[in-house]
Amino acid sequence: MGAGRGDVTVLPEAVDALREWQREGAPFQLHPGDLGWFWRFGEEALTAAVRVWRRDGRVVAVGLLDSPGLLRCTIAPDAQQDESLARRLAEDVSDPERGVLPAGKVCIDSPVGTRFKELLFSRGWQTDEPWTPLRRDLTSPVPDPGARIEVIGPDRAHLHAAVIRASFERSTFVDERWHTMASGIPYADARSLVAYDGDAAAAAVTVWSAGPGKPGLLEPMGVHRDHRGRGLGRAITLAAAAALRDLGSSSALVCTPSSNVGAVATYRSAGFEQLSEIADLRRD
Numbered sequence: 001m002g003a004g005r006g007d008v009t010v011l012p013e014a015v016d017a018l019r020e021w022q023r024e025g026a027p028f029q030l031h032p033g034d035l036g037w038f039w040r041f042g043e044e045a046l047t048a049a050v051r052v053w054r055r056d057g058r059v060v061a062v063g064l065l066d067s068p069g070l071l072r073c074t075i076a077p078d079a080q081q082d083e084s085l086a087r088r089l090a091e092d093v094s095d096p097e098r099g100v101l102p103a104g105k106v107c108i109d110s111p112v113g114t115r116f117k118e119l120l121f122s123r124g125w126q127t128d129e130p131w132t133p134l135r136r137d138l139t140s141p142v143p144d145p146g147a148r149i150e151v152i153g154p155d156r157a158h159l160h161a162a163v164i165r166a167s168f169e170r171s172t173f174v175d176e177r178w179h180t181m182a183s184g185i186p187y188a189d190a191r192s193l194v195a196y197d198g199d200a201a202a203a204a205v206t207v208w209s210a211g212p213g214k215p216g217l218l219e220p221m222g223v224h225r226d227h228r229g230r231g232l233g234r235a236i237t238l239a240a241a242a243a244l245r246d247l248g249s250s251s252a253l254v255c256t257p258s259s260n261v262g263a264v265a266t267y268r269s270a271g272f273e274q275l276s277e278i279a280d281l282r283r284d
């Protein structure tokens with residue numbers, strides 16, 4: 001068992017493992033779509049940011065260093081109470097020498113209920129700011145979004161990228177990043193959508209399926225700052241849910257900082273159920 005990094009073959013395995021581990025009712029966790037969204041920085045950057053832990057050759061935990069001090073990781077359902085894996089993970093994330101997390105203030109996003117998380121608490125890790133997961137069941141058809149929606153292919157990528165840049169402060173999502181993202185393995189099960197306000201592309205989302213009968217993910221979703229407050233956040237979120245349903249997803253999931261009250265209100269308005277808050281673990 002060890003933390004694999006920088007190995008070119010690691011991405012297909014990590015994506016497959018994350019797809020397999022998604023299931024209804026599981027606590028919110030790292031999704032293949034998170035690797036898909038990170039893919040915009042390129043395969044090499046993603047490979048350097050992904051960690052896998054194996055037991056008897058099989059991948060049992062996957063981590064994504066989403067930013068230099070934030071590790072998002074999840075564990076195979078049948079290994080979440082495994083004491084030796086939990087200890088190995090806890091040691092790997094606690095010791096900067098192991099190259100998983102740097103020294104200093106760092107955070108870990110990992111699902112609730114694992115032995116690993118218990119161990120981190122017992123080692124003095126603290127809870128960080130609260131996040132709100134939301135879920136929309138996709139058993140029944142999704143209502144019409146009430147806006148013109150377009151599925152974005154490579155020729156219209158610039159529209160999607162421009163809306164994302166106008167939605168998020170400091171976004172670096174230029175057209176080229178969209179194309180790089182779309183070249184990634186997870187994008188085979190993804191769709192990028194844009195909603196229009198008149199003739200203007202005004203809201204955008206990318207949705208990621210993890211395969212039929214599994215929860216799909218929205219990442220990212222945003223409305224152009226000049227087109228807010230007109231129901232387009234609700235519209236693009238409904239369109240996202242419908243696209244995931246078409247891809248066979250059993251539910252649509254999203255997670256946002258609880259402080260982002262506009263996002264929580266928007267998802268609720270599009271029929272998402274607000275689930276119990278979760279929090280990263282922080283070491284100062």
Ligand SMILES: CC(C)(COP(=O)(O)OP(=O)(O)OC[C@H]1O[C@@H](n2cnc3c(N)ncnc32)[C@H](O)[C@@H]1OP(=O)(O)O)[C@@H](O)C(=O)NCCC(=O)NCCS
Binds near residue numbers: 265
């Ligand atoms: C959050 C965001 C998507 C909302 O887009 P929008 O087009 O203004 O939202 P809508 O007009 O469709 O509003 C949907 C609902 O949310 C409510 N809402 C929207 N922004 C709100 C805010 N800042 N505070 C409180 N409620 C808000 C609306 O009142 C509406 O409620 P209702 O349907 O019950 O009447 C937009 O502000 C945005 O892109 N923010 C930056 C990117 C972001 O945070 N994305 C989500 C990350 S997970």
